[in-house]
Amino acid sequence: MTKTERCCFILMVLVKPTRDRRTERREATKAEIVEAAWSLVRVNGLAALSLRDLAGRVGMQAPSLYSYFASKNDIFDAMYAEGAREYVCQEHALVWTGDPLTDLKTLSRFFVAFCTDDPVRYQLLFQRPIPGFEPSPESFAISVESLAETQKRFASIGLDDERAIDLLTALGTGLTDQQISNDPGGDRWTRLVDEAVEMFFHHLISKKTLTTKKDAKT
């Protein structure tokens, strides 16, 4: 521990509310790098991200990035965490009515919109397109949190049948995938979300697996 570091540490402990401008600056730069990484991968794809390009985008030389991230995968991990946090945040902001059909539509619309809105983010979060990369436990924990959130939402609607849930998620990813692969930027499949959820809902009712709070009319 250098003299300067010791000094800082003592100050931090003694004077709690003091901001650490050094750390703030550092975090800001890290965020800037991650942002630049997103803009690059949105154009060239995840696999094409190179540290040279990335450094150039933020006005650095490649080795300088190693002052902020230990490796390339470490950068991917930061991107993953950011994406997962966005998902949790936006999902949390959804408004629930208590009506199962309406709420299912809300959730499905949100999922498909979130994914098609940024296909590369979808790829990073929900598929595994980078050979040597998997998210760190800390980053993955964010995803797990959101999964739990969704499960609770399903349960509160009365949807607890695994088969049914699997069918619904397949619908969501199917619409998403077709939209991204075959009509990028359009709405040929996203516009089908409501109809798909209604179809699913009526299917559930006909199996009497659902407990409705209000009764949905045909």
Place this chain on the structure above:
Amino acid sequence: MTKTERCCFILMVLVKPTRDRRTERREATKAEIVEAAWSLVRVNGLAALSLRDLAGRVGMQAPSLYSYFASKNDIFDAMYAEGAREYVCQEHALVWTGDPLTDLKTLSRFFVAFCTDDPVRYQLLFQRPIPGFEPSPESFAISVESLAETQKRFASIGLDDERAIDLLTALGTGLTDQQISNDPGGDRWTRLVDEAVEMFFHHLISKKTLTTKKDAKT
């Protein structure tokens, strides 16, 4: 044209049924290379295919591959063509009953089974995971042929609504994608195909968009 080539050419023209052993041998080697490429790619993923590995697998040095294929993408193209041909062939072998629901199930089951049976092939044929690669017009034509086949099948069932078809394809790719991503080698999603098709079918009937030959009972 060398003397030998001229000689061969004259022979081919004069004596029609004569086989060209040279060409046969060459095609066999090409097929062997493509087969080796598939086995490598199934293990390491599409992106990880390297010409060194591939050459080693068939007992060659890397440059020798250039006697058979002009480039790496040329090899991918051959793989694509082979995959597409398999699809057409297997689809063609399906047996149709004339009953819309049954036939829809047959088609959907086939699609999902074909895709989950070889996820890497699915990736190469139906997604675009290799940065610089897209199939040559000749190879792509095979896919177009199969699409036309499927369209005709849909039409013969009385299914000609674009929205409905899009919904059905989303169901197929959704089940496929979830199966591959979240339960590789299992059947958690593939076993839902029949239920999904029934759900879709009843949805169609309730919209009275379908002309049935036999009437399906509830």
Place this chain on the structure above:
DNA sequence: GTCTATATTTGGATAGAC
């Protein structure tokens, strides 16, 4: 047709000066 040798490019990552 197959080989050895090599050109060329492009990555990620490290060392050490400042």
Place this chain on the structure above:
DNA sequence: GTCTATCCAAATATAGAC
């Protein structure tokens, strides 16, 4: 913290001998 210089590894692809 940032830079220059460099290392190392891996990849596609070509040249030319045999």
